Amino acid sequence: MTQTSEFAVELRDVVKTFQTPEGTTLNAVDHVDMKIKNGEFFSMLGSSGCGKTTSLRMMAGFEWPSEGEVYIEGKAMGHTPPFQRPVNTVFQSYALFQHMTIYQNIAFGLEMEKAPANEIKTRVGHILEMVQLNGMERRYPKQLSGGQQQRVALARALVKMPNVLLLDEPLGALDLKLRKEMQIELKAIQQKVGITFVYVTHDQQEALTMSDRIAVMSKGKVMQMGAPVEVYERPNSRFVADFIGESNFMGGTVREVEGEYALVYVPALNAEVKGLNTGGVSTGQTVIVSIRPEKIRLSEEPALKMNCFRGQVTNTTYIGSDTHVYVELGGQRLKVWEQNKISSLDPKAYYTIGQNLCLNLFPENTLVLAES
């Protein structure tokens, strides 16, 4: 009896060790545990070398774990070769067969399954419609644009209706505008077909836009796993707060913990800052206070009873939707992003260099993280 699992893919304590050219060993993936639910759009996010692609390749069967086990649909994969796994991959380089037409490329996987010819025809036609490539059947990959080739790569993997679709930076080679369009389209396709997507990307915007859950990875380890809003609003470490979006950081010492808040003495401000104790810190601990630039409110007079600090504007940058204001207080420079809600031809008029302003750090938006 095959036991159906609620998890499409599971990594249990997986390690992948590589030999470096210098002869030393490196854990590209270092004791990773991951549970990816059925029907989920799951992203592995990290900079190059963080182990996200190696993890994906172990799911596909191109690499085997040095330690631990990969489970797909509850079944331990062991050394099962790629052609016997119920997953399909969309490659970063697309890896289209140049000697085959678009139709032949997409039909390839179904032919390998020995599907009947008329079924292949129906399914290929159906998938071509889904990725909007009708009429391209007889062309060769080289005759298509990059965006169209990307769609072929997607169609070729998707037509097999795998339990899990693995995508290795599939949009990496596209220009920004096309990438944004494809992000929305991919998400729509995923919701339509209901297949589990495991998506590798280094683009945090992409991960936030598309994913149900994100695993933020660094140096072969999972730093944090959660819904986009969780990893953005409640990062569990300085690394995650810094890697996803931008943050202001201030070092300090915990004076007092009260309920879910902590009172932190910040030497740079020579004052106490109140913030959410998301790091689970305790009194006396050296901590980092983290606040996102868009969450700081600027005002002439203090708007809050506490967590208000005066500083001088050192620089402003107009970037269209926002104005970035840099404020110096007690040797610490904080960035503040003000949305340009009022249209004005001179937004700098609101903030002049040298201006003395009040920074209001709302405690519910100010996070106290353990120093890592």
Next chain:
Amino acid sequence: MLKRLRENKSAQGTLLVSPTLAWMIVLLIIPLILTLIISFGTRDADGGVIYGFSFHNYIRLFGISSDCPDGQTTCFDPLYVNILGRSLSLAFWTTLIVISLAYPLAYFVARAHPKRRSTFLMLVLVPLWTNFVIRVYAWMMLLREQGVINGIIGWVAARFGLPFEPLQMLYTPGAVLVGMVYEFLPFMILPIFTSLEKIDNPLYEAAADLGANPFRTFLRVTLPLSMPGVVAGTILVFIPVMGTFIVSDILGGRQVILVGNLIQNQFLSARDPTFGSAASLILMIMTLIVTYFYTRKFGFGEEIVAV
């Protein structure tokens, strides 16, 4: 002057092509025309050429003989047709064996670690550092009755107390085939290697990912993508094997006469340049026909997909 040249694409083309074109006209086109003219002539008593327009050399080549027993005026003499057929079949088998030996080796080298690849390629080319004729003579040393191979077999047989008659290997079609395969192997390995090396690893992974086992991956992906190399190698091997006479001369002796030997004989010993010219042209036409049908089926060794 230079400025005009810079703007004139077709003038640039002419300039780039002309040295080779001049070379080819002087050393290929004109000699070919001369060969054609000579082939219609008749041999005089001293081995000179009496020019004329007669097809008798071609008629003789295709086996229509006037030197017949039983008082017939014409009869069929298969001597030259057999030589042509033997050349064709030897070239065919040589090419086939060379492909089947070269392909696995080229595959191995192409899939080897990039660091080791260049070493392997150099090893493939090492035999070419030695002169062609010397390499053929080396085979003679191996194959002859008192040669290395018979020596080893004889020694083993003596150890086991078995009776042993030296094998007649030299001066057989087999010896010529072995020599040809050996001589032309590198010319097949290199083009196949080049086209296999161009196949990116993700393509193999994609095939596996889509459910193709290694065997089907080979049939559906590797082989079609490496066909340009096989075609290029075939052209590089088949054409010279059709015309060569050194290998058959040294390893085949009088037993294995090919078109190449026939032509050589006509010019150097039989002193009939008119018949030699006719044989040369027939060889060329045969090679062209085979190459034409082959490339029409498999392409010219270029990328299969036109952009």
